[in-house]
Amino acid sequence: MDYKDLANLIFPDVKDISYYEEKYPERNLEEGAIVTRFAPSPTGFVHIGGLYQALVARTIAKKTGGVFFLRVEDTDQKREIENGVTGIVNSLKDFDMAPDEGMITDEKEIGNYGPYKQSLRKEIYQAYAKYMIEQGKAYPCFCSQEELDEIREKQTVAKIRPGYYGVWAKCRNLTVEEMAQKIKNGEKYIVRFKSPGREDRKIKHKDVIKGNVDFPENDQDIVIIKADGLPTYHFAHAIDDHLMRTTHVIRSDEWLSSVPLHLQLFHELGFKAPKYAHISPIMKNDNGNKRKLSKRKDPEAAVSYYKEEGIPVDAVKEYLLNIANSTFENWRRANPDKKIDEFDFQLNKMSVSGALFDMVKLLDIGKIVISKMTAEEVYENALNWAKEYDKELEEMLKNKEYAIHVFGIERGNKKPRKDIAKWSDVKENIEYMYDDKFYEKVKEYPYQVINDKESIEKILKLYIEEYFDENDDKQTWFDKIKELSGRLGYAKEVKEFKENPDKYKAHVGDVSTVLRVALTGRTNTPDMYEIMQVLGKESIIKRFEKAIELL
Ligand code: GLU
Numbered sequence: 001m002d003y004k005d006l007a008n009l010i011f012p013d014v015k016d017i018s019y020y021e022e023k024y025p026e027r028n029l030e031e032g033a034i035v036t037r038f039a040p041s042p043t044g045f046v047h048i049g050g051l052y053q054a055l056v057a058r059t060i061a062k063k064t065g066g067v068f069f070l071r072v073e074d075t076d077q078k079r080e081i082e083n084g085v086t087g088i089v090n091s092l093k094d095f096d097m098a099p100d101e102g103m104i105t106d107e108k109e110i111g112n113y114g115p116y117k118q119s120l121r122k123e124i125y126q127a128y129a130k131y132m133i134e135q136g137k138a139y140p141c142f143c144s145q146e147e148l149d150e151i152r153e154k155q156t157v158a159k160i161r162p163g164y165y166g167v168w169a170k171c172r173n174l175t176v177e178e179m180a181q182k183i184k185n186g187e188k189y190i191v192r193f194k195s196p197g198r199e200d201r202k203i204k205h206k207d208v209i210k211g212n213v214d215f216p217e218n219d220q221d222i223v224i225i226k227a228d229g230l231p232t233y234h235f236a237h238a239i240d241d242h243l244m245r246t247t248h249v250i251r252s253d254e255w256l257s258s259v260p261l262h263l264q265l266f267h268e269l270g271f272k273a274p275k276y277a278h279i280s281p282i283m284k285n286d287n288g289n290k291r292k293l294s295k296r297k298d299p300e301a302a303v304s305y306y307k308e309e310g311i312p313v314d315a316v317k318e319y320l321l322n323i324a325n326s327t328f329e330n331w332r333r334a335n336p337d338k339k340i341d342e343f344d345f346q347l348n349k350m351s352v353s354g355a356l357f358d359m360v361k362l363l364d365i366g367k368i369v370i371s372k373m374t375a376e377e378v379y380e381n382a383l384n385w386a387k388e389y390d391k392e393l394e395e396m397l398k399n400k401e402y403a404i405h406v407f408g409i410e411r412g413n414k415k416p417r418k419d420i421a422k423w424s425d426v427k428e429n430i431e432y433m434y435d436d437k438f439y440e441k442v443k444e445y446p447y448q449v450i451n452d453k454e455s456i457e458k459i460l461k462l463y464i465e466e467y468f469d470e471n472d473d474k475q476t477w478f479d480k481i482k483e484l485s486g487r488l489g490y491a492k493e494v495k496e497f498k499e500n501p502d503k504y505k506a507h508v509g510d511v512s513t514v515l516r517v518a519l520t521g522r523t524n525t526p527d528m529y530e531i532m533q534v535l536g537k538e539s540i541i542k543r544f545e546k547a548i549e550l551l
Contacts (some may be wrong), residue, residue, distance in 0.1 A: 042084025070102030079350035208277035310423025366421035385423035
């Protein structure tokens with residue numbers, strides 16, 4: 001009996017690895033093209049940190065003419081959640097980051113390097129596990145949970161490193177005959193890697209992001225095939241990223257300490273190891289303490305939060321690139337109108353420690369992104385969001401032509417309006433442009449400097465009776481407000497008022513505020529002339545009359 005017989009006994013029906021090596025050849029890509037993947041487990045909602053990794057991986061692949069693929073790592077079937085894969089696929093779609101290859105629905109996939117769902121790759125992993133057993137680099141382990149607990153306890157008492165290694169690796173030294181006998185007796189087993197490493201030796205690793213790091217060699221005989229026949233993450237990673245011809249493994253830095261094991265696995269399998277880029281987590285400032293964004297505590301940790309809030313997709317991506325490369329901000333300043341794809345993203349310039357997440361900054365970017373959209377684009381985005389999250393807004397947007405006029409206010413000029421950061425802000429920002437909503441909401445008018453009934457009434461009445469003409473151009477419109485101000489004893493120019501504050505009750509700006517408040521119920525709005533153009537004569541007069549009535 002030799003290793004080969006043992007391997008045949010354990011995996012009688014799997015193919016030879018040469019089959020897979022031929023089936024998944026080197027990719028025919030230009031020199032320098034980078035192949036990356038997003039490899040989430042469908043065990044919970046998609047975390048913003050996951051989207052961040054995917055964005056980085058996709059950006060670098062696109063930039064170099066490479067490939068970005070989506071692989072679903074569902075080998076931990078106990079932890080899998082319902083619709084987990086759909087959630088992942090849809091999140092990428094929502095952010096306009098669909099992969100070049102891999103899963104495109106919970107069942108369908110595209111690309112020649114699949115299956116891209118690990119649970120469908122069982123026989124591939126087993127073929128390589130068999131190969132490892134044949135080589136004497138893996139072995140069946142028959143230890144029960146109780147035995148493993150016992151080992152751990154002894155190690156704890158003796159204060160030595162826990163794990164299944166060296167002298168502690170009980171099954172490692174069984175003879176092939178003993179192993180075969182146990183299997184024939186029907187004893188339960190899993191398959192372990194026979195690590196050639198020694199803890200007292202060091203390995204050097206050059207991480208694309210973290211730089212040079214030293215580690216002790218791996219000496220743990222980790223499990224490679226579990227009792228359910230599926231691989232562990234470590235083994236699947238080595239097989240998949242080899243066969244899928246990944247050039248750069250971009251993943252969370254919680255895996256950095258596994259690099260010695262992974263490099264060893266690649267080496268023992270006879271594979272060329274990929275480059276690794278370990279990304280630091282996104283952090284949050286929690287009352288002065290820096291901590292990881294938490295799935296439990298922070299709603300903004302879930303990618304779905306951004307969609308529900310209606311934060312524009314481009315704003316989220318732009319913000320993430322901002323924290324990914326510190327040079328992004330300067331680039332954006334120099335190129336305010338370029339698309340983010342044009343940014344020269346550098347994987348090796350990512351920060352080594354975790355970036356702080358700043359919602360205020362993200363919303364500022366949201367405002368800028370939306371300010372650059374056409375009224376039509378704002379309309380489409382707001383409507384799409386409303387359809388899913390706000391029936392009332394959807395209803396308001398039914399009259400498309402009117403809505404586009406509303407969104408067109410102060411848009412498309414040099415200094416476009418920046419009052420909308422996210423689609424959920426839209427309703428609040430346009431409500432007063434809809435008569436029924438306006439009357440429903442307006443209870444008290446926030447008049448400012450000029451706030452007595454008599455003065456307000458005078459201004460409004462005189463304005464409607466003698467000055468308002470919907471056909472006036474902007475200059476005439478404003479000249480008339482000045483004239484009206486003069487007639488009622490207010491300064492026609494702010495400057496004039498400032499020079500002689502005692503001479504006047506208030507100035508033209510204060511008179512405008514009265515008009516604005518009466519018209520919109522607000523002290524702060526985009527350009528009043530444009531607002532009036534959109535509202536139209538009938539609505540304007542009715543609003544002024546109502547304001548007088550409510551004085
Ligand atoms: N399934 C692993 C995880 O979600 C993937 C890590 C990797 O990208 O290799 O953490």
